Amino acid sequence: MSTPTVLVTGAGRGIGRATVEGFLAEGWKAVAGVRDVDAAQAAFAPHPNLAIVHLDVCDALSIASGTAAARQFADAPLAAVVPNAGYAVMGSSEDTDLDVVRQMFETNLFGNAAVMQHVLPEMRASGQGVIVCTSSVGARLANPLLGMYHASKYAMTAWAESMALELLPFGVRVHLVEPGMVNTDFPMATRATGAIAQGEGPYAPLFGELRDGFRSWRERLGVGASDVAEVIVATALDPRAPFRIPVGSDAIEMTAARAKLDDAAFHRWQMDFLGMSWGQERPEE
Numbered sequence: 001m002s003t004p005t006v007l008v009t010g011a012g013r014g015i016g017r018a019t020v021e022g023f024l025a026e027g028w029k030a031v032a033g034v035r036d037v038d039a040a041q042a043a044f045a046p047h048p049n050l051a052i053v054h055l056d057v058c059d060a061l062s063i064a065s066g067t068a069a070a071r072q073f074a075d076a077p078l079a080a081v082v083p084n085a086g087y088a089v090m091g092s093s094e095d096t097d098l099d100v101v102r103q104m105f106e107t108n109l110f111g112n113a114a115v116m117q118h119v120l121p122e123m124r125a126s127g128q129g130v131i132v133c134t135s136s137v138g139a140r141l142a143n144p145l146l147g148m149y150h151a152s153k154y155a156m157t158a159w160a161e162s163m164a165l166e167l168l169p170f171g172v173r174v175h176l177v178e179p180g181m182v183n184t185d186f187p188m189a190t191r192a193t194g195a196i197a198q199g200e201g202p203y204a205p206l207f208g209e210l211r212d213g214f215r216s217w218r219e220r221l222g223v224g225a226s227d228v229a230e231v232i233v234a235t236a237l238d239p240r241a242p243f244r245i246p247v248g249s250d251a252i253e254m255t256a257a258r259a260k261l262d263d264a265a266f267h268r269w270q271m272d273f274l275g276m277s278w279g280q281e282r283p284e285e
């Protein structure tokens with residue numbers, strides 16, 4: 001039997017890179033799909049089972065050439081794919097720049113879906129394979145000012161669930177890994193739009209509270225990229241893994257609270273979790 005190969009999108013850093021390293025440690029071949037090949041070549045330790053390919057999930061030509069290169073390196077149908085590329089947009093629902101949001105959906109949802117369209121026919125025909133999507137606990141709840149990011153992750157859930165059912169008779173599993181706070185460059189890659197980006201407008205105090213709440217959340221409970229990668233690899237290896245897998249004590253606690261509480265009670269719980277007082281007093285006009 002040939003060595004199984006995984007393709008990971010957004011593999012230049014963070015969770016994607018740790019996932020590539022995790023599969024290599026398991027003896028797999030791994031294809032790191034990245035936007036900056038030179039930077040990735042400098043970042044990864046050279047490994048005979050590693051291929052680094054240009055894969056911008058928003059660029060149709062890059063998707064075609066990157067997935068073809070992955071297939072060639074695998075020398076067999078891919079055994080696993082990790083749709084992972086993603087980032088967040090922040091802004092109030094009143095004035096979030098919807099063009100910036102469309103771009104984000106292009107990466108988080110459509111881009112990863114386009115990659116799957118290139119590799120899925122062969123995977124299905126091979127009668128085996130596993131897709132482990134990097135989702136988020138943010139596909140179970142929505143924080144203020146991040147509605148469109150959460151929408152992209154909720155959308156990923158719907159896409160993945162539908163794909164899981166479609167693929168049932170073909171031996172291809174689909175899973176969603178749902179981390180809470182992870183210590184990566186993610187906050188630096190987050191794009192603020194609208195008035196809050198200038199620290200202005202009626203939601204500026206909310207932005208400040210949210211930033212403080214996230215900072216404290218990160219300090220108290222943030223896990224490492226390799227902790228998430230470990231779960232992604234374990235999920236790929238375990239034929240009995242559940243469909244949705246929270247990662248981190250925060251994600252487990254939030255998922256349990258969401259399941260237990262009604263929406264209004266959960267919203268209070270969530271603001272308490274973040275240490276936020278927003279909405280307890282009306283903001284000044």
Ligand SMILES: NC(=O)c1ccc[n+]([C@@H]2O[C@H](COP(=O)([O-])OP(=O)(O)OC[C@H]3O[C@@H](n4cnc5c(N)ncnc54)[C@H](OP(=O)(O)O)[C@@H]3O)[C@@H](O)[C@H]2O)c1
Nearest residue numbers: 010012013014015035056057084085086136182184185186
């Ligand atoms: N960090 C968290 O707290 C957290 C929590 C839950 C879920 N997640 C999810 O985990 C995934 C990975 O995030 P991370 O925390 O590892 O953040 P990260 O360190 O910022 O990594 C994001 C990766 O996505 C890549 N990317 C962005 N746009 C792309 C595109 N058009 N084509 C290909 N790759 C692209 C980036 O590539 P470049 O290096 O070229 O920019 C980078 O490698 C995301 O889907 C995110 O939503 C993160």
